[in-house]
Amino acid sequence: MPSEDSVPVLIVGGGIVGLSASLFLSHFGIKSQLIERHSGTSIHPRARSINARTMELFRHLGIQVCIHQAGASLSQTMGIYSGQSLKEVIETKPRTEAARKFPLTGLLASISSTTGTFVTQHMIEPVLLEVARESGSVKFDTECIGFAQDDSGVTATLRNRDGGGTSVTRTDYLIAADGAGSPIRTRLNVPTTGRGTMGHLLNILFHANLKALVFQREFSLCMIERPEVCGLFTSINNSDRWVFHLSYDPSKGEKASDYPPERCKQLLRLALGMPHIGIDFKSILPWEPSVRIAERLQHGRIFLAGDAAHQMPPWAGQGANSGISDVHNLAWKLAAVIKGQASKALLGTYEHERTPVGRAAAETSANAADERGIILTKKNLTFAMSLLGRIRLISGHGYCYSSAAICAENTSPLGGFTWRPWTIPSLFLSIDGRPGSRIPHLWVEQQGKRISTLDLSGKGFVLLAGAEGAPWIEAANTVSTILSTDLTAYCAGPDCDLSIHGGEFESAAGVSSQGALLVRPDDFVVWRQRRRPSNHRAELEQATKQALCLQ
Secondary structure: OOOEEEEEEEEEOOOHHHHHHHHHHHHOOOOEEEEOOOOOOOOOOOOOEEOHHHHHHHHHHOOHHHHHHHOHHHOOOOOEEEEOOHHHHHOOOOOOOOOOOOOOHHHHOOOOOOOOEEOOHHHHHHHHHHHHHHHOEEEOOEEEEEEEEEOOEEEEEEEEOOOOEEEEEEEEEEEEOOOOOOHHHHHOOOOEEEEEEOOOEEEEEEEOOOHHHHOOOOOOEEEEEOOOOEEEEEEOOOOOEEEEEEEOOHHHOOOHHHOOHHHHHHHHHHHHOOOOOOOEEEEEEEEOOEEEEEOOOEEOOEEEOHHHOEEOOHHHOOHHHHHHHHHHHHHHHHHHHHOOOOOOHHHHHHHHHHHHHHHHHHHHHHHOEOOOOOEOOOOOHHHHHHHHHHHHHHOOOOOOOOOOOOOOOOOOOOOOHHHOOOOHHHHHHOOOOOOOOEOOOOEEEEOOEEEEHHHHOOOOEEEEEOOOOHHHHHHHHHHHHHHOOOEEEEEEEOOOOEEOOOOHHHHHHOOOOOOEEEEOOOOEEEEEEOOOOOOHHHHHHHHHHHHOOOO
């Protein structure tokens, strides 16, 4: 009989989403075991950017600087071009020594305490793995070959693919972050919806020294269209590592096997416009840009996340970022339930909150693709509409949650319009203190140190009150004791523990100087009291109970 191990959470899948889940669970004080069927982290670039929202989550973990450093070679990446050859396109661009910034960096300054960055999945996963190994169990060459769940947990049968036999792990909960083809989703017979396959491409990862060509005129993507070959160049390190997505059409009788390495080399040289350049292939893999959304994300004690939950084309930069936000949303809820601070009903809000976000991200990503499943580059009305749809999601903030754990508020008579500040975060992203939105980012001074309001959350619940909100402090201390949950309260104003210009916090949060916001561990506002209530403790206790599904 195989030996049986026990762990609170088992994570199946050691890619960027699974590794992030391990880190978030550790951050919230929960042990996990992560298994990955491959022998190590990905050698394929896959995702190529981390948006500002994801960087906020990594900032909570203290690894923001490491992530920026991992993607340093891509820091100059900018621009989406098209033409008949890469050489022809790039040689028309002037060289520039000026530092380039991640898209919309200036616009995001009022939205977030940090910025996104270009960094590929194969660059970031080793960073996450190193930290994950410090606090959790990570096993490569290990796959889940079966599982069964009952009222008290999940029993998973694991196999060591390197000849180590099988073992059994008993876990309270299982997170399936096992990719677009998710064996766990398949075994659960979870139906999917969406556009399905949108094209057929060969992902060609290759080495070729193009540094002299692209130096000081680095690019992000370049579409090549010519009679002999159609595809998309993607920069990986702006030097000698690249990807070419070669398009082929099965309706014309074409198939992946029609492109052996020698033919791929000839076509690549045509696409590069460099007939004699040396090319070294690292991999040639067929893939299909697709949209598939799982109809359910929770199945008893098993949760789908990342590509297992919502597969999408990469062209809007949403795949990995959406998956990381999935597991962050789930991790704090699992921690609250496992610690006995919340009811199991809280776990049901994961599906209700994340499914609409995943669906919107997938549809936006699909709208960014042409009829071949490659990113739109032709400047026309379709391109313009696609770009407008992507702008709200570029930073990762363009959504609000609605679930049983979010306290609805009465916005009559004008729908809360008069409470909203005329700012970019409020008008374009609904970051204005409303329940279900991410907390407004403001710079404040605490004990002589400049921090963001976002730096106050990320571990437990936080109550942020206006300048005359002192009664909320006592109420929060009482509620924290009654409910045995982490709840810290602050007042924000010129003479408060969070020093800020008078009225600035109240304006951004849509409250009076005696009002307050209750913020969850994932930085989202769960409740807002705009004015002074008749009973601070009673109202805060009721809101906190709803946030933990204790009612």
